[in-house]
Amino acid sequence: MRRLPSLFLSHGSPMMALEPSPARDFLAGLGAQLPRPSAILMVSAHHDAAYDGGRATVTASPTPPTIHDFGGFPDELFAMRYPAPGDPALAERVVDLLGAHGLPVTADPHRGLDHGAWVPLSLIYPQADVPVVQLSIASNASPEWHYAQGQALAPLRDEGVLVIGSGSITHNLRALFAARLPIDAPAPEWVTTFTDWVAERMAEGVIDDVLHAVERAPHGHDNHPTMEHILPLFVAMGAGAGTGGLPFESERLHASITYGLLAMDVYAFGGETARL
Template identity: 65%
Template sequence: MTRAVQPALFVSHGSPMILFEPSPARDFLAGLASQVARPDAILMISAHHDMAEAVVTGSPAPPTIHDFGGFPQKLFDVRYPAPGAPALAEEVARLIAEAGHPVFLDPQRGLDHGAWVPLALAWPYADIPIVQLSISSAHPAEWHYRIGQAVAPLRDRNVLIIGSGSLTHNLRAIFAEGRDHDAAVPDWVSDFADWVRARLDAGDTDAVLHAVERGPHGRRNHPTPDHILPLFAAMGAGGAQAERLHHSYTYGVLAMDAYRFGQGPDF
């Protein structure tokens, strides 16, 4: 039997309360498993694993990290007990090292909410091995693109690569303006999301990599780069061919777009 060749994905994970609050983005993530062949393992590149250099999780049983505060107890009670994949973690580290980048294995770190929240919706049985690869806000967009290119061969081995962040991410605008879950979408958010889509549709990799600098209201949408960096890694892993899988907003200022890079199998 031919092994599946996986695409690379970018998903916007939003607030961890997406697990409990109805929304189009929640519905999309809950159906994500139906849009790809079942992977043998998943490599998650989360905005919430931000290190000075590339760090790969090597735990055989990564714990669930509740890296947030101020939410209901039911969210802290959630566990996502997916197995790790130490051998895959070593392979990820090898590929990154061979591409000329410093890389480190962390045998203890668990899964942060940028990983387990979307995974709990898409694969709720937690039966697919998970490895996390860090972003690095200390490095530019191009570094993340090259890291994605380095791990791209894993797609041929039925490893699904997912960048998990947010297409727009200005939390101050949520809290300072008291926005509710279904707040209106301001132009400065929709203009940026539309610009990114147009550049991705055109295959303009350079423009996308500089979206924060060149896109409309880029720095307002990303006061810090962490939540857009997984997009660049997914783009590097999957190639310039992009397909938007989902588009919606929560709290008015979080664009919950999801993209597929590269073609997966027909099934």
């Protein structure tokens, strides 16, 4: 079985499920570029252990419901369902892998898939025929903790599991709502300077800089006033790097902007397998 890359994707607004955009078009074609996975492990910014009693969880329902965890959008969006099956056996594998590295997580038999998971997956795998398991982030934990999570999960890539971190390379909702820019508005300098800095450090393999981009990059805090949407990037990076001491390799698969302030970058990790 061919080793799969790990991916990070920027999921943007829930309206990506309905509105045309370059990022939507890219994700709609991504599934055809990837080897067919046996299952997907999705790490979403909207499944946060810090707001779940501090308890890191992984979904273990055989039929995870679609969660509409947003408001103020059209009825058409609330009517959407993503009926992908779950994979309780994969959930237990995740529990075992993380536990073996001192990163305990609990299987949750009830939680479903939030929009950070089902909106992009509805484009990548619109038939909803690949089992999906979702792992929480912990916004009160460090970037290094999330990177270590990814490293612990790296063996899944050899088992046919596609590990995806779903967040956003930029995410300042207060600025977004204040600006109210059209979907095709160009990005201001404070957005592009940050994303270019991240892309440069990623290409150079300077992992520590990327892990601390919010503190070190120009306009880091402007683009991430809170950490939850960049943390899935670090899990995906760790899963791509693994623990074998191999050189860190990444590929920026897509870069575009929606609403002026949401950068929609997509990255793949994992050496030769990152070059799709």
